[in-house]
Amino acid sequence: MRIRSAGVAAAVALALAAAGCGGGEEPNTTESPRAAGGKLVIWADDKRTAALKPFAEKFGQANGVTVEVQAVANDVLQTTFVTASQQGSGPDIVVGAHDWIGNLVQNGAIDPVQLSATQKNAFHPTALKAVTFSGQTYGVPYAMENLALIRNTQLAPEAPRTIEELVATGKRLKADKKVSEVLCLQVGQNGDAYHIYPLYSSAGGTLFGTTPEGDYDPKNLGVGTPESIAAFRKIAALGEKGEGVLKRSITAENSISLFTGKKCAFLVSGPWAISDVKKAGLAYDVTPVPGFAGAGPARPFVGVQAFYVAAKGQNKAVAQEFAANYVSTPELAVALYQADPRPPALTAALDQLMGTDPDLAKFLDAGKDGAVLPAIPAMAAVWDPFGKAEAAIIGGADPAATLTSAGKTIAGQIK
Template identity: 80%
Template sequence: MRIRTAGVVALFALALAASGCGSDSDEPAAKESPKAAGGKLVIWADDKRTAALKPFAEKFGQENGVTVEVQAVSKDLQTNFVTASQQGSGPDVVVGAHDWIGNLVQNGAIDPVQLAAEQKSAFNETAIKAVTFNGQLYGVPYAQENLALIRNTELAPQAPRTIEDLVAAGKRLKSAKKATETLCLQVGQNGDAYHIYPLYSSAGGYLFGTGANGDYDPKDLGVGKPASIEAFKKIGALGEKGEGVLKRSIADTNSIATFTSKKCAYLVSGPWAVADVKKANIKYDISAIPGFAGGKEAQPFVGVQAFYVATKGKNKALAQEFVVNYTTTPELAVALYNAEPRPPALTAALDQVKGSDPDLAKFQEAGRNGQVLPAIPAMAAIWDPFGKAEAAVIGGADPTSTITAAGKTISGQIK
């Protein structure tokens, strides 16, 4: 899942204009809340976020009587955050994907976030579900995202009903020398569980079952079971030794560029791809990812981006105040959207912007029956073995032995 950074800048730009970060009230901040009497707020971000945040953070600190430090973590932000937290040298606030939550909670790295019932009800229900773990809210969501099928309407005027329809249309375009690839769905040399999941789910595969309360059950692992083997047989049939639709040469580094250069008519990607598509002046439309004929509906993962309060931050009260009272307003959410258009998690903000951006409704429709990306700690064991098995099968490896071995590897890693 690609995580863009520009939106955070808008959050701070608006936060600069807000007054007070040190209110003792349990209610959402009023228009004029008392200024904090000193203190320091430390935020962790990657290089791009850090560079953009520094000037805004400095002004925020000046206006609110606090010092704000934005520290760059170039790689492995989640891993480094956990390590620093255990050593007592981590930040007060961290921004990241919701599927970090299980791992962060297991490592004692983040605190629950206390939102009033009215605040919580203002968010999309799926977004709140995504940041809820073991019955507690652990983050404030600001955007959600899912994959969809983006197609070049000059090459493919109609949305395909099934993956078989897509393959047939792609073959016709290749025969007419109007395209060189049938589908741009990133695989790469190590696979990509996130992008292949809609096809895997359509073919009957699953990662984790769910318990009576709807939560994912790490003891019910679907990888390696007969349904997953059958799913990968279908995926393998689309691979390099089959239809040639799925290729390891299409990766995260070139899938969007291959589409924007008009070498393929279909791209499986998320809202982050739209800016590049528009820049290339591609006439496009967005629809649901088609599933296999006779199979289940393809289900993309639904992911959420959120703000978290560090358990061992040195200024937890200030961090809670900032996260709870400044990241929950429509004004902030709209600013985040304007910085990078992806569906806001706050319903009022979505209502404000969707009229001027038809893509939002189309992505939402494409993710209507999507699955919330598992945030349980066991999910960390999925990515690498599953992805490598996917790449191997697409390259021609035997699905049965490959997926069975991946299931054993994953099962052995789940504690």
């Protein structure tokens, strides 16, 4: 475990000891939080841990419980939580991405959160949809995120309406030696399904079809279909053997720094890039990722960060109280925004912050045509084969053969 908290080893040991001594009984859910007492353990990543601690302490004082907020490295938070849950040594609440839900539910790691209709209406509809799985609300959303086009307005004063307009502007700037790259969109050697999806969707590609209820259908795979191959032919035309706009040399590690270093006028990224852009002192604007001319809109994935109640937590009544009635306060939502500026899911907090951060409304506008990132377990089978197929096609591989092979790989893993 890469848990960065001095007291975590002791906390895990205590939880294991309690489980071994019959402490695994669920608390009486009819008790009030104060009556339940005890300890509430919350796991989150570093940024959110720092923001949560003062609010957690306030909640603990008001409800007669000891609250511990412990930091777990974000890249192992989900797997660490599932493993700890199975061992009976996990937290009462975990904070993470909404696309974990399918896996967490499949592993019996989280419970539905009890939100009233009034509480649900307080959240952005897309955020609430993202945390709804099989008809139940499994998390309390607090932040949303999606990709947008971040543009250096000194180099490119006008927002491109299509990807073709962007390419023309970028090529002109490159010919004038004002930039070295037409577009900074991370690909890397293994591809990046998340960042290529806006262009893929604009060209008619999908990952999954949907059920009559509007849920993603893992039995209706969109990778390897004629539509997906046609979409990647358009992407290939922008690749290394085509326009040279999409490159494997542009990666997660250098895409933002290339933009802040004025090596490109256009960056496809999310709210997490803005702090670096501001530090660089660039004049910038945020607009939707443009789609292909004559095709559909570019539909970025919309992701949501949320609080989850552990199914095997030691203090489930208090965890439900914290998640349902405390996470939904504007004060906490604003504090989490200040720790990591992404549009709040709580409408009241979003309205409060829009006056001081105009980028919030711009990112929301960029995601208005977005697709909720699939949270079904089958999505885990998509990322690697799809990304590698993307990288290969951008490098010059045949779209039809590459996508057909990727589709077979994904289908085999889903079965």
